[in-house]
Structure formats: structure tokens, C-alpha cells
Amino acid sequence: MKRTFDQAGVNDLQHVVLTATYADRLAMINFVMSDFVGFMLAYFDLRLSQIQYLSTMSIALKTELSIGIADSWNNNLAVNFQKESSSVDEDEDTPKDIILSRYNSSSDLPVVNSLLPTGYFSIRIVYRNATGS
Structure with missing residues (x-):
């Protein structure tokens, strides 16, 4: 079943992946690593x-996204995914920024963020407004 590419759809897919058997999760990880677009x-x-x-x-x-997703799922963690709604017609190709954050055991984290788990990965999609700001 295909899901809508929004917060709810991504959360639903991640729930399926993280509750799957190890073999099924590994198959999903391999798929996202080998063919991100196909996935x-x-x-x-x-x-x-x-x-x-x-x-x-x-x-x-594509490589950064696939590695971050795979590492998170391999560590039994959901990717922190946030996607804002476009402020214009959804069929229009609205300019967007994709903000990635990745933390692992070798990262030099500020003390305030030191409780983030190994493998933590965040994807945030932010749409720019029509004025270009």
C-alpha cells in the first residue's frame, strides 16, 4: 500500500519497518540504500x-538521505521527519529547503544535545513563501 508523502504517511511506514522481523527490516534497509528513488x-x-x-x-x-535512514532503522530508531505544508497550490513545484541533521557516537555534540541516541537522523522539509524568503 502506498502512503501519502507527509508526516502521517512517513510515520506509518516507519512503524511498519521498525516492528517488522529483522529479515524484513534488513530488506527495507537494503532497498533504501541501493535505490532511494525506487524506494x-x-x-x-x-x-x-x-x-x-x-x-x-x-x-x-540521495546518498546522505539513504545512509541516514538506513542507519536509523538499523539502530531501531525512527527518523525524525517533519514536512511543512506548501502555502501554494500543491501541484505547483514550490521551492523548498531540505534540512538534514545527523548525530552518531563520533559526533562532537554540545552538552545540551548529548542525550541524542546513536544513529539519530532528522529530515525537515520547509517550503519557501512566494516572496522568496
Whole structure:
């Protein structure tokens, strides 16, 4: 079953992954690592603009996303995913920023954040307003 690519849809998929058998979770991890775009197409009902964005996404960004997701799931952690709603027509290709945060045991964390678990990964998608700010 394909999910909507929003907070609820991502949370639902992560629940399925993190409660799956180890073999099934490993298969999902391998899929996201080997074919990030294919993974997104297989599990999410994406709009045309989202599919186009995935197809033009840099290899570096796809790699960073797939590694962060795989590391989190391998450590039995959900990725902290936040996606704001677009303020304009959802069919329009609205400019967006993708903010990634990744913490692992080798990170030099500020004392205030020292309780973050190993493998913690966060993805935040923020839409820019029409004025470009």
C-alpha cells in the first residue's frame, strides 16, 4: 500500500519497518540504500512535481538521505521527519529547503544535545513563501 508523502504517511511506514522481523527490516534497509528513488516510488503516492524533484536530486543528497535512514532503522530508531505544508497550490513545484541533521557516537555534540541516541537522523522539509524568503 502506498502512503501519502507527509508526516502521517512517513510515520506509518516507519512503524511498519521498525516492528517488522529483522529479515524484513534488513530488506527495507537494503532497498533504501541501493535505490532511494525506487524506494520512494514503491512506498509513497507521489505527485508529479515530487517525482521530478527525486529524478533531479543530486547523488550526494540521495546518498546522505539513504545512509541516514538506513542507519536509523538499523539502530531501531525512527527518523525524525517533519514536512511543512506548501502555502501554494500543491501541484505547483514550490521551492523548498531540505534540512538534514545527523548525530552518531563520533559526533562532537554540545552538552545540551548529548542525550541524542546513536544513529539519530532528522529530515525537515520547509517550503519557501512566494516572496522568496
